[in-house]
Amino acid sequence: MHSNPTHSNGYHHQQQQQSGGDRRPAMTHRERVRRGPRGSSRLRESRDGHDGAAGLRVSGQKQQQRPPCTDFDMAYFHSYAHVGIHEEMIKDRVRTDTYRAAIMQHQSSIAGKVVVDVGCGTGILSIFCAQAGAKRVYAVDASEIAIQANEVVKANNLSDTVIVLHGRVEDVEIEEEVDVIISEWMGYMLLYESMLGSVIIARDRWLKPGGLILPSTATLYMAPVTHPDRYSDSIDFWRNVYGIDMSAIMPLAKQCAFEEPCVETIVGENILTWPHVVKHVDCYTVTISELESVTTRFNFKSMMRAPLHGFAFWFDVEFSGPAISPNNNQTTSLLTDTHPVDGSQRKKRTNPNEALVLSTAPEDPPTHWQQTLIYFYDPIEVEQDQLIEGSVTLSQSKENPRFMNIHLEYA
Numbered sequence: 149m150h151s152n153p154t155h156s157n158g159y160h161h162q163q164q165q166q167s168g169g170d171r172r173p174a175m176t177h178r179e180r181v182r183r184g185p186r187g188s189s190r191l192r193e194s195r196d197g198h199d200g201a202a203g204l205r206v207s208g209q210k211q212q213q214r215p216p217c218t219d220f221d222m223a224y225f226h227s228y229a230h231v232g233i234h235e236e237m238i239k240d241r242v243r244t245d246t247y248r249a250a251i252m253q254h255q256s257s258i259a260g261k262v263v264v265d266v267g268c269g270t271g272i273l274s275i276f277c278a279q280a281g282a283k284r285v286y287a288v289d290a291s292e293i294a295i296q297a298n299e300v301v302k303a304n305n306l307s308d309t310v311i312v313l314h315g316r317v318e319d320v321e322i323e324e325e326v327d328v329i330i331s332e333w334m335g336y337m338l339l340y341e342s343m344l345g346s347v348i349i350a351r352d353r354w355l356k357p358g359g360l361i362l363p364s365t366a367t368l369y370m371a372p373v374t375h376p377d378r379y380s381d382s383i384d385f386w387r388n389v390y391g392i393d394m395s396a397i398m399p400l401a402k403q404c405a406f407e408e409p410c411v412e413t414i415v416g417e418n419i420l421t422w423p424h425v426v427k428h429v430d431c432y433t434v435t436i437s438e439l440e441s442v443t444t445r446f447n448f449k450s451m452m453r454a455p456l457h458g459f460a461f462w463f464d465v466e467f468s469g470p471a472i473s474p475n476n477n478q479t480t481s482l483l484t485d486t487h488p489v490d491g492s493q494r495k496k497r498t499n500p501n502e503a504l505v506l507s508t509a510p511e512d513p514p515t516h517w518q519q520t521l522i523y524f525y526d527p528i529e530v531e532q533d534q535l536i537e538g539s540v541t542l543s544q545s546k547e548n549p550r551f552m553n554i555h556l557e558y559a
């Protein structure tokens with residue numbers, strides 16, 4: 149959606165194939181923007197290895213140490229000033245309806261309480277909280293979209309309840325503790341954009357002990373995929389073009405189609421086996437340093453004989469309340485016992501307490517996040533019960549933490 153790849157958020161990936169097909173050098177890539185319609189979220193390559201209104205309150209900085217606001221951050225916030233991205237998110241009914249349902253499900257914890265909306269965008273979640281009876285909602289956004297949010301709040305006669313703060317969560321001042329934090333912070337592959345760090349900062353600055361965070365947990369999954377149609381559409385196509393053998397173009401076609409992670413929608417039938425939990429996050433306890441680099445080893449057993457085309461990543465988030473651990477008084481997510489642990493394989497999501505789940509899994513209704521695919525240049529034939537093992541590391545770029553490096557090894 150936004151055109152300057154050196155000043156937008158993105159992610160890199162590196163793959164190393166240890167066996168089972170062509171060896172090729174590790175690659176470095178960049179995606180240029182966060183979310184956008186499929187066409188506009190087209191991934192763009194970089195092989196250089198670099199990471200690359202009235203009534204509105206503008207809040208300033210206190211004396212405390214805050215992370216600096218870099219040029220990358222400025223470009224990131226600028227990208228959210230475009231109405232198109234907000235239209236797309238709001239039109240994603242799976243996303244927006246689940247948030248609204250979660251707010252209503254937790255109405256008893258919101259009514260009469262103080263809420264902070266981390267990254268309010270157009271103000272929609274803040275207004276849902278006001279509708280749920282919140283006493284006060286601090287709607288914080290560093291993007292110029294905050295100006296529009298303030299107009300929306302005024303037009304809906306909610307200025308007494310919803311206070312729009314135009315600034316970074318890291319910088320704005322809120323002179324009271326809050327009962328609830330709400331935020332829609334998830335990027336592609338969950339961690340892309342690195343916005344969760346700002347939710348953590350808001351939690352540590354303002355949330356009362358025992359306060360509510362929505363969503364409360366998040367889980368990133370991966371699974372091996374087979375996708376022959378995708379491969380033949382992009383690659384086999386060149387074998388016979390109007391009767392002409394253009395297979396000489398196939399190496400370039402593979403490079404152009406698959407050297408970058410692809411954000412696209414697949415279905416359950418593309419998945420070769422149960423997913424692996426790459427990372428489980430409890431929003432009540434997660435730390436910023438924990439998110440800088442995530443490594444997991446995977447061990448899949450293919451449930452069928454099929455060409456393996458790569459790996460898919462997706463996530464879900466859950467909206468459950470906090471629980472106070474009797475041992476150390478620490479707040480954790482209420483459903484911790486039922487949550488997957490990093491590295492585990494999940495057969496079926498279990499949710500005995502019926503917390504609402506916003507899922508971006510291939511078997512669930514599609515969302516604007518779709519799934520993120522890392523394709524191999526050439527498929528690998530796997531037999532039923534064959535092991536596919538390796539590791540993946542997702543790390544924030546040192547230069548621009550909103551970029552993500554993906555290092556994948558498989559055999």
Ligand SMILES: C[S@@+](CC[C@H](N)C(=O)[O-])C[C@H]1O[C@@H](n2cnc3c(N)ncnc32)[C@H](O)[C@@H]1O
Binds near residue numbers: 237269291317318343
């Ligand atoms: C994914 S959008 C969600 C918008 C809105 N909450 C919604 O659900 O439609 C994230 C918003 O958070 C804002 N944001 C991200 N990091 C922020 C930070 N550290 N401080 C303030 N706003 C931030 C962005 O500018 C963007 O408008």
